[in-house]
Amino acid sequence: MDVSPIIDPLNEAQREAVTAQNAHLLVLAGAGSGKTRVLVHRMAWLMQVDQVPATGLLAVTFTNKAAREMRNRISEMMNLSGYGLWFGTFHSIAHRLLRAHWQDAGLPENFQVLDSDDQLRLIKRVMRDLQIDETRWPPKQVQWFINGQKDEGLRADHIQDNPGDHFVSVMLKIYRQYEKQCQLSGLVDFGELLLRSHELWLKKPALLGHYQRRFQHILVDEFQDTNTIQYAWLQVLAGQRVPMTIVGDDDQSIYGWRGARIENIQKFQQDFPDARLVRLEQNYRSTQTILKAANAVIANNQGRLGKELWTDGPDGELINLYAAFNEQDEANYIADTISAWVDDGNLRSEAAILYRSNAQSRVLEEALLRQGIPYRVYGGLRFYDRQEIRNALGYLRLVHYRHDDAAFERVVNTPPRGIGAKSLGELRELATGQGISLWQAAERLLEAGAMKGRAKTGLQQFIGLIESLAADQDELDLKQLTQRAIEGSGLRDHHANEKGEKAQARVENLEELVSAMADFEVEDGIDPLSEFIAQAALDAGESQADEHQDSVQLMTLHSAKGLEFPLVFLAGVEEGLFPHSMSLEEPGRMEEERRLAYVGITRAMKRLVMTYAESRRLYGQEKFHALSRFVREVPGDCIQEVRLRNTVTRPALTQRPNEGLFDSTPMADAGLQLGQRVHHPKFGEGVVMNCEGSGHHTRVQVNFDDGAKWLVLAYAPLEKL
DNA sequence: ATCGTTGATGGTAAC
DNA sequence: CATCAACGAT
Numbered sequence: 026m027d028v029s030p031i032i033d034p035l036n037e038a039q040r041e042a043v044t045a046q047n048a049h050l051l052v053l054a055g056a057g058s059g060k061t062r063v064l065v066h067r068m069a070w071l072m073q074v075d076q077v078p079a080t081g082l083l084a085v086t087f088t089n090k091a092a093r094e095m096r097n098r099i100s101e102m103m104n105l106s107g108y109g110l111w112f113g114t115f116h117s118i119a120h121r122l123l124r125a126h127w128q129d130a131g132l133p134e135n136f137q138v139l140d141s142d143d144q145l146r147l148i149k150r151v152m153r154d155l156q157i158d159e160t161r162w163p164p165k166q167v168q169w170f171i172n173g174q175k176d177e178g179l180r181a182d183h184i185q186d187n188p189g190d191h192f193v194s195v196m197l198k199i200y201r202q203y204e205k206q207c208q209l210s211g212l213v214d215f216g217e218l219l220l221r222s223h224e225l226w227l228k229k230p231a232l233l234g235h236y237q238r239r240f241q242h243i244l245v246d247e248f249q250d251t252n253t254i255q256y257a258w259l260q261v262l263a264g265q266r267v268p269m270t271i272v273g274d275d276d277q278s279i280y281g282w283r284g285a286r287i288e289n290i291q292k293f294q295q296d297f298p299d300a301r302l303v304r305l306e307q308n309y310r311s312t313q314t315i316l317k318a319a320n321a322v323i324a325n326n327q328g329r330l331g332k333e334l335w336t337d338g339p340d341g342e343l344i345n346l347y348a349a350f351n352e353q354d355e356a357n358y359i360a361d362t363i364s365a366w367v368d369d370g371n372l373r374s375e376a377a378i379l380y381r382s383n384a385q386s387r388v389l390e391e392a393l394l395r396q397g398i399p400y401r402v403y404g405g406l407r408f409y410d411r412q413e414i415r416n417a418l419g420y421l422r423l424v425h426y427r428h429d430d431a432a433f434e435r436v437v438n439t440p441p442r443g444i445g446a447k448s449l450g451e452l453r454e455l456a457t458g459q460g461i462s463l464w465q466a467a468e469r470l471l472e473a474g475a476m477k478g479r480a481k482t483g484l485q486q487f488i489g490l491i492e493s494l495a496a497d498q499d500e501l502d503l504k505q506l507t508q509r510a511i512e513g514s515g516l517r518d519h520h521a522n523e524k525g526e527k528a529q530a531r532v533e534n535l536e537e538l539v540s541a542m543a544d545f546e547v548e549d550g551i552d553p554l555s556e557f558i559a560q561a562a563l564d565a566g567e568s569q570a571d572e573h574q575d576s577v578q579l580m581t582l583h584s585a586k587g588l589e590f591p592l593v594f595l596a597g598v599e600e601g602l603f604p605h606s607m608s609l610e611e612p613g614r615m616e617e618e619r620r621l622a623y624v625g626i627t628r629a630m631k632r633l634v635m636t637y638a639e640s641r642r643l644y645g646q647e648k649f650h651a652l653s654r655f656v657r658e659v660p661g662d663c664i665q666e667v668r669l670r671n672t673v674t675r676p677a678l679t680q681r682p683n684e685g686l687f688d689s690t691p692m693a694d695a696g697l698q699l700g701q702r703v704h705h706p707k708f709g710e711g712v713v714m715n716c717e718g719s720g721h722h723t724r725v726q727v728n729f730d731d732g733a734k735w736l737v738l739a740y741a742p743l744e745k746l
Numbered sequence: 747a748t749c750g751t752t753g754a755t756g757g758t759a760a761c
Numbered sequence: 762c763a764t765c766a767a768c769g770a771t
Contacts, residue, residue, distance in 0.1 A: 088760065116761045140761085215761050250760090282758065382757060404759075441747070563761060583758050605757060621758085644756060645762030 030102070031069045035062070042303040043067045044074075048268040049300035051293060053275070055334045056319070056627035057310030057589065060272055061091075064244055065098045067270055068110075071242050072103060079109035081241035085259075086114055087250050089564045091587065095246075111240075115255050116215055117563050119222040123213070124559075129232060130225045133211040135426040135555070138562040142410060143431040144168060144214050150434075151202045154457055162195055170196045171203060175216025176284030178223065178254040180204065210430045210462060216254070223258045233261065240267050248273030248293070252284035260296065269297070275330045276323050279583060279621050281613075290330065308334045310589050310630050312341025318633075318659040319626040325658055326616045334627070343665040346656060347636040352385075352597075355638045356392035358667075359594050362634060363398055363577055366592055373399060377578040377590040379625050381603035385596060386579050393577060403580035409561045413520050413531040414538055418561055420510040424494045425554050428462035437463075437487055440519035443479030444487070451475075464488075490514060503553050504542040511535055582625045593629035599637045599650035622655040634667075 032040050039059055042052045043066045054060035068084065071077045086092045096112045099105075111118065120138065123130050139147065148171070149164045174184065181200040187193055207213065213221065226233040243263055245251070248271045251259070263269050271293055278287040286292075294300060308316055316334045323329070349355035363376050378389055386402055393400045408414060419436035422429045438444040456466040467484055470476050476484055494510055501509065511517045520531040545560075547553045578590065582603075597603055603622070608614035626633065635656055641648050656664070704710050 114761060120761095138761090141759095218761080279758080280760080283760075384756070407760095445747095565760075581758065583760095607757060617758095642762075 026073065028070070028074060031066050031073065035059075035066065036307055038303055038305050038307065039063050039066070042270075042305070043070050045270075045301050045303065047299060047301040049293075049297045050268075050270045051290070051300045051302050052270065052272045052305060053290075053302065053330055053332055054272050054305040055274060055308060055332050056277060056624070057308040058305035058334070059307075059309060060246075060274075060305065061095060061098070063305065064246060064270070064272055065095060065102060068099050068244065069102055075241075077241045079103075079105060080111075081239065082244070083111045083118070083240045083242070084113075084244045084246070085118065086112075086246045089114060089117070091246060092117075114563070115251075115258070116218050119218040119258070120559060120563060122222045122225065123218065126225060126229075126232060129229050130221050132213065132221070133428075135428075136211040136213050137422060137426060137429050137431075138218070138559050139207070139212040139214040139431065140409075140562045141168070141215070142415070143212075143435075146434065147206060147212070147431060148199065148203060150453070151199055151206055155198060155202055157195065157199065162199075167196060167199050171200050172214075172216050173284065174200065175214070175220055176252045176254055178220060178257055180220070209460065210428055211426065212429070212431060219254045219258055223254060223261065226258075226261050233264070236262065237264055237267055242268055242270065244270045244272070246272050249275050249278035249287050249290060250280050250285045251289050252286055256286065256289045256292065271300075274332075276326070276332065276620055276623050277586060279586065279617060279624060281617050304332055306332055306334055308336045308627075309338075311336065311627060312339060312631060314341050314343060314663050315626060315629050315633055318344055318663045319623055321660050321663075322619060322626065322655055322658045323623040326619055327612075342632055344659065344663050345632075345634040345667050346598075346664050347634065347667045348652075349636055349638045351640045352388045352638045352642065353392070355596060355636045356388045358636060359389065359596065359634070360392040360396045360398060362594075363393075363592075364396060367398075371591070373575045373577045375590055376592040376594070377580065377585065377588070377628065378594040378596055379580060379582050379585050379628065380596045381582060381605055381621075383581060385602075389579060389596065399574050399576035400579055401576045403578065404584050407565045408534070408537075409564070411531075411534055413516070413534050414561075416516055416520075417507065417511055417535060417538055418558065420491070420494070420514055420516070421507065421554060422558055423464070423491050424498065424506070424510070425552075425558060427464040427491070430456070430463045433463040433467075436514070437467075438483075440515045442483035442486060444483045445480070448476065448480040448484070498554070503545060503557060504539055506554070507539050507542045511539070582621050585628050586624050589628055589630055591629075591631045593625070593633050595625050595633070595635045597637060597641075598635045598653035598656050599641070600653055601648065601650045602641070602643075603653055604655070619655060622653075 032043060035043060036059075039062065042050065042063050052060070052063060054063065064084070068082055071082065072079060084092070084095060086095065092112050092114060096110065099110070111121075113121070123132060123136070127134050127136060145164055145168055148167050149159065152159055152162070152164060152167070174180075181197050181204055184193070184197055184200075186197050207217065226236075240262070243259065245259065250273075259269070271290075273290055275287055275290055278285060281287065294302070311319070311334075313336060316336055320333050347355070347358050349358055359378060363373065366376055367373055380386065380389070383404065390400065390402065409418070416436055416439050419432040419439075422432035423436070426432075434449070437449065451470065452463050452466045455461075455470065456463050459466070461469075467488060471481070471484060471488070490513055494506065494513070497509075498506060517532065517535060520535065521528055523531065542557065545553065545557055547556045582595075595603075601609070604615055604618035608618045637650070637652055637656075639649060641650060702710060702712055
């Protein structure tokens with residue numbers, strides 16, 4: 026048997042990980058160390074050498090994107106379709122289990138996945154029923170509480186109700202009612218998927234045994250992001266017999282705020298003491314300089330498992346640090362630098378602008394727009410979270426499952442058919458009173474002749490529409506069914522008639538949904554409609570239309586994890602922004618911010634530029650932030666500060682963090698005087714209105730001849746006249 | 747049903 | 762400051 030394709034492309038540590046014989050394996054994989062490659066090759070190894078069939082492997086990832094990528098790579102390598110493999114996120118695997126064993130799990134056959142938007146609506150409804158003041162107990166906070174508890178594996182009944190703690194009492198009351206309502210309507214939220222399947226195994230040992238025999242090896246990616254219930258789930262499944270390969274990097278754990286337990290890595294070592302440990306420290310992505318910076322920054326964290334990235338590649342360029350006058354200037358500098366990068370023959374898509382918070386993207390976008398640089402913003406609204414899409418799916422969900430109250434509420438009056446708040450209130454009242462679904466309540470009220478006028482005809486029409494779609498379901502494929510739902514309900518016209526530019530975009534999105542339906546394939550024996558609906562809840566869905574154009578990538582540091590770019594900008598490296606002001610107090614949170622900095626720095630392959638604004642408009646106020654501590658933690662010889670018209674190597678900054686960076690006078694550096702006439706290649710001629718140095722850099726304010734307004738330029742290439 | 751006003755909020759974000 | 766959801770008025 027020839028295993029050379031599997032092990033030849035690997036370095037020593039990677040090979041050790043791929044071929045490890047021990048029962049359990051823990052791979053500490055640094056950024057850019059070939060983590061995905063190791064996982065893929067290990068799967069190949071297990072199949073080819075250990076003769077594990079494809080159906081005997083379970084691979085768990087955190088995003089669908091990662092799962093898809095891995096599936097593609099393994100099926101390419103092994104030349105198989107990839108269908109037999111169990112690949113997916115914790116949630117999608119749990120979902121699959123619950124679908125298969127709904128009876129054992131105590132769920133209705135048609136249970137639906139509740140996404141966070143629907144979840145919030147349901148919580149609001151429950152609170153209204155319980156007559157709990159929404160202003161005093163914000164529904165968002167309730168949602169946070171419930172999800173947090175579920176992340177910890179706790180149901181309402183598991184939590185001690187302490188009458189002294191009013192907050193917990195109220196939360197529990199809502200939680201309990203919410204659980205009841207979910208069960209009644211056959212709704213399962215994200216946390217519930219995990220909780221329920223965990224309980225399923227504890228409750229049905231025979232079933233657990235079946236899967237333990239089936240899975241001969243479990244592989245888990247991004248293990249540092251697992252939360253308590255996910256870990257418990259894995260632990261039960263693996264039991265005493267199924268070996269696991271766990272891959273993670275404690276230094277890249279950045280989701281503590283959503284329940285991730287970094288200490289699960291140590292816990293794994295304790296719970297499975299025979300686990301072999303392999304460290305992947307050779308980096309194939311970044312230059313020496315960038316890695317030196319990253320290592321130095323992360324070294325400031327306590328209690329790390331310990332790992333130091335290295336490369337045998339070149340030193341590369343120094344990291345550039347640009348001190349902007351304000352956030353506009355920062356954005357302009359970045360846009361200019363990208364223009365120059367493109368002029369040098371590089372692709373825009375090789376450049377990424379990373380920032381701590383989404384709000385920062387706007388100014389950056391404006392600058393790029395002004396310079397005509399195409400860009401793409403990641404994150405933001407998911408495709409399946411868009412109103413029009415949710416509406417369309419609402420109809421389909423009702424066709425699939427009449428008692429889906431969340432869907433009913435959403436579309437019963439969208440587009441408007443005269444069923445206003447009053448009629449809906451009556452429906453809700455009857456439904457909660459009788460413990461039936463809104464759909465059943467509607468049928469009963471109609472039969473009893475309790476509705477009249479527009480509400481009556483509207484409701485009849487609505488019910489008729491759903492029934493007729495359901496009746497024709499078997500003759501139509503998914504695409505045709507969706508088309509009919511969108512047209513027949515008047516949803517398409519409804520959105521087309523909206524005012525503004527959004528109307529067209531919404532109709533286009535609806536069309537995109539229809540074509541997504543056409544491409545949707547499922548394995549035999551699975552109901553495609555049900556599968557699609559679940560997928561819509563469980564999958565972010567790649568959305569942006571213009572992704573084929575060569576464009577600059579904008580995203581938060583969080584969404585940059587796992588990606589790499591030749592040119593990376595870290596914008597807004599300022600105390601209070603990054604690290605974020607909410608994290609300044611607690612050391613634990615500060616360490617998470619630092620890991621985020623580590624993630625950001627290690628995204629860069631060739632060139633890294635960090636920028637900060639001396640003055641930034643934030644919540645309507647001018648803020649003057651100090652340079653981020655994370656920049657100050659970078660060794661001085663890795664950084665150069667970009668200045669007006671020339672660059673200066675920065676002196677050892679770490680030794681005197683609060684002083685100015687330079688001793689020379691910026692005024693003289695700029696070679697300008699007040700009132701002097703200057704020329705700017707883009708804006709033409711003008712007169713210098715102000716020119717001052719803060720000790721960090723020079724600010725030049727120029728009043729240009731052709732515009733009434735005057736611009737503030739801190740770095741603009743000015744020529745004296 | 748649509749428009750305009752008020753008020754809260756401003757952190758990261760996957761499933 | 763600026764945005765957006767929620768609410769009230771026409």
